[in-house]
Amino acid sequence: MDDPSRRPLAAPDFVTPLSAAIPAAVQLSGVSWAPPRGPRILSDLSFAVPQGQIVAICGANGAGKTSLLRLIYRHHAPQQGTVRLLGRDLWQMVAAEAARQMAAVLQEQPTDFALTARQIVALGRLPHRRGWAAGWAGPDPGDAPLIAAALERMDVTPLADRAFGSLSGGERQRVAVARALAQEPRVIVLDEPTNHLDIRHQLELLALLRGLGLTVIATLHDLTLAARFADRILVLSEGRILADGPPDRALSESVLARAFRVGARIDRSGSAPRFSFHL
Ligand SMILES: Nc1ncnc2c1ncn2[C@@H]1O[C@H](COP(=O)(O)OP(=O)(O)OP(=O)(O)O)[C@@H](O)[C@H]1O
Numbered sequence: 438m439d440d441p442s443r444r445p446l447a448a449p450d451f452v453t454p455l456s457a458a459i460p461a462a463v464q465l466s467g468v469s470w471a472p473p474r475g476p477r478i479l480s481d482l483s484f485a486v487p488q489g490q491i492v493a494i495c496g497a498n499g500a501g502k503t504s505l506l507r508l509i510y511r512h513h514a515p516q517q518g519t520v521r522l523l524g525r526d527l528w529q530m531v532a533a534e535a536a537r538q539m540a541a542v543l544q545e546q547p548t549d550f551a552l553t554a555r556q557i558v559a560l561g562r563l564p565h566r567r568g569w570a571a572g573w574a575g576p577d578p579g580d581a582p583l584i585a586a587a588l589e590r591m592d593v594t595p596l597a598d599r600a601f602g603s604l605s606g607g608e609r610q611r612v613a614v615a616r617a618l619a620q621e622p623r624v625i626v627l628d629e630p631t632n633h634l635d636i637r638h639q640l641e642l643l644a645l646l647r648g649l650g651l652t653v654i655a656t657l658h659d660l661t662l663a664a665r666f667a668d669r670i671l672v673l674s675e676g677r678i679l680a681d682g683p684p685d686r687a688l689s690e691s692v693l694a695r696a697f698r699v700g701a702r703i704d705r706s707g708s709a710p711r712f713s714f715h716l
Contacts, residue, residue: 459487459488460488460521460523460524460525461485461486461487461488461521461523461524462486462487462488462489462490462522462523462623462624462652463485463486463509463520463521463522463624463652463654464484464485464486464519464520464521464524465482465483465484465485465508465509465515465518465519465520465521466483466518466519466521467481467482467483467517467518467519468481468482468483468508468515468517468518468519468520469481469482469515469516469517469518470504470508470513470515470516471516477676478501478504478676479501479504479505479508479676479677480676480677481517481518481677482505482518482677482678483518484671484678484681486652486654486669487652488523488623488652489650489651489652490652490653490668490669491646491647491652491653491655491666491667491668491669492652492653492654492655492667492668492669492670492671493655493656493657493663493666493667493669493670493671493684494506494654494655494656494657494670494671494673495656495657495658495660495663495670495671495672495673495688495696496672496673496674496679496696497674497696497697497698500673500674500675500676500696501673501675501676502628502656502673503544503628503656504676505673506541506626506628506654506656508520509539509626509654510539510541510626511527511528511532511535511539512541514528522535522538522539522624523538523623523624533564534564536563536564536620536622537564537565537620537621537622538622538623538624539622539623539624539625539626540561540616540617540618540620540622540624540625540626541617541625541626541627541628542610542613542614542616542617542625542626542627542628542630543613543628544628544629544632549601550600550601550602550603551600551601551602552600552601553597553598553599553600553601554588554593554596554597554598554599554601554604554608554612554615555584555588555597555598556601557601557612557613557616558584558587558588558597558612558615558616558619559580559584559619560616561584561587561615561616561617561618561619561620561621562577562580562583562584562619562620564620565620565621580619583619583621584619587615587616587618587619588612588615590615590618590645591611591612591614591615591618591645592611592638592641593608593611593612593615596608596612605633606632606633607633607634607635607638609633610630610632610633610634611634611638611642614627614630614642618649622651623651623652624651624652624653624654625646625649625651625652625653625654626653626654626655627646627653627654627655627656628655628656629655629656629657629658630642630643630646630655630657631643631657631659631662639659639662643662643665643666646666647666655667660688660693660712661709661710661711661712663684663688664684664685664688664709664710665684665709667684668683669681669682669683669684669687670682670683670684670687670688671687672687672688672692672696673696674695674696679692679695679696680692680696684710685705685710688703688710688712689703690702690703693712693714697714699714699715699716700714700715700716701713701714702714
């Protein structure tokens with residue numbers, strides 16, 4: 438039954454109408470998900486992300502942000518509904534095909550700590566290689582310029598020959614983004630990409646992501662960064678969409694109060710909103 442308290446506070450009516458000729462980068466229709474034998478975590482999510490849009494997913498701990506990303510990058514299959522990538526059902530695509538279109542930068546980073554940063558970035562080329570599932574024979578020499586460019590773009594060229602496991606958390610994060618860039622995706626999803634980064638690298642990463650011309654979907658805890666960086670913000674609460682809209686609408690005091698169960702004040706007198714919270 439329709440529960441008015443569950444309706445999104447900000448309707449996504451600002452979204453550019455999707456043309457039938459240009460499929461959404463990512464489209465969820467009636468998607469629900471629960472872990473095996475567990476309670477439902479995500480309920481009846483429907484939204485479409487037009488190509489080139491920058492979307493931040495915000496919400497309290499446990500709201501379902503990472504679970505939603507896992508559905509988008511084909512880690513979890515929905516129990517109900519469909520997830521489409523560039524117009525095609527994600528689960529009708531083979532994994533390599535999906536990986537040629539979409540890269541993910543996750544909180545759990547590559548565990549092969551013995552590989553060098555350059556080798557980690559080279560893994561981004563794997564979906565583009567023939568017979569990738571059969572095993573990886575090593576980087577293709579033809580990919581070297583692309584890998585070098587990705588390292589350079591993330592400011593990690595001096596670290597290229599260091600073991601990944603010897604890098605700091607922020608350096609590893611930048612290498613993980615370089616790997617995603619080397620993948621040459623059309624859609625990039627990132628789980629808390631600014632974790633571990635200092636302020637300069639946070640701002641640089643978000644500016645870089647904006648400048649790629651790709652569709653970007655990222656979870657972000659920092660609401661100020663989300664408001665500055667995203668075209669659109671989805672606020673999740675208990676596995677449902679509480680608000681969906683441009684930052685100044687989706688991040689309203691009433692939405693934040695409901696999503697985070699705190700009192701919220703927003704000062705919009707400056708160039709960027711300033712958020713303050715109280716219990
Ligand atoms: N595989 C799983 N098995 C059981 N419970 C799970 C599983 N995956 C997620 N959950 C639960 O689903 C809920 C949402 O988790 P999720 O990681 O998506 O939240 P989140 O919004 O990303 O939280 P955070 O801000 O803390 O990272 C949590 O209560 C989590 O414990």
